[in-house]
Amino acid sequence: MPELDFDPEYLRRLIVKMRVVTGGEATQMAETLEEAAGDVWHLNVNRKNGDPLNQELEEEIGALDLDHKLELVALMWLGRGDFGADEWDEALALADERRGAPTAQYLLAHPQVADEIASGLDALGFSHIMEDGEY
Template sequence: MVALPFNTTRIEELVLRLNAVMAKEGAVISDLGGNATDDELAVTMQETKGDLIRDEITQEIESMNDEQKDGLVALFWIGRGDVEPAEWEQTKALARQQHKGLVSRYLLGQPEIGEFLTEGLEKMLEFGVD
């Protein structure tokens, strides 16, 4: 049986925050129009430099130990369909070999990160984990 290097609840909470970040748009709307109530929603959905949610996610991922970071990347790859749960240990090792830069930057650069982490976690739970 495979052991995940983190609590599944922690990953589920991370996915919720990742989805919130990914829902934001990078574009700035110069003229929001004339309705102040509607304008507030558009501003809320804009990602700003130094966005605390993105910063918190980056800090959380980068504070993980190497095995947890490798596991997070492996979950992403499994969820994306690149590998199967049975290849868990080899996939973590490959993630370790391919580390170039921040893991958080790699993961936050993936548009469907939340969906793929969720799918990967589901596949791993079906496969059987401790």
């Protein structure tokens, strides 16, 4: 099982924010993620460019170090089935090779990004992160 550089609690909060920004179902997670997400689940509406929460999330992702950005992209690809768990290193290498556009804009252009990242975590054996915030 690969090791991720992300703090699991931070990654959990980031996925919740992505669900809110992309119009996902963060409201269903309110009970288990109350401490992780603060009041963010109350904002479960479709977000558009120019929205303050969208801009905040873009800035937050943009401020991540390169390794974290590559992991997010690779997790999304893994979650949507572009790679298998045994191809994690290849997914990371391709994410590095293809970086060009801002990572946040690339990720948030995919409406299912939060669910795909969560599915990527599941494929790597980290599905419990969304419940307990630990590896």
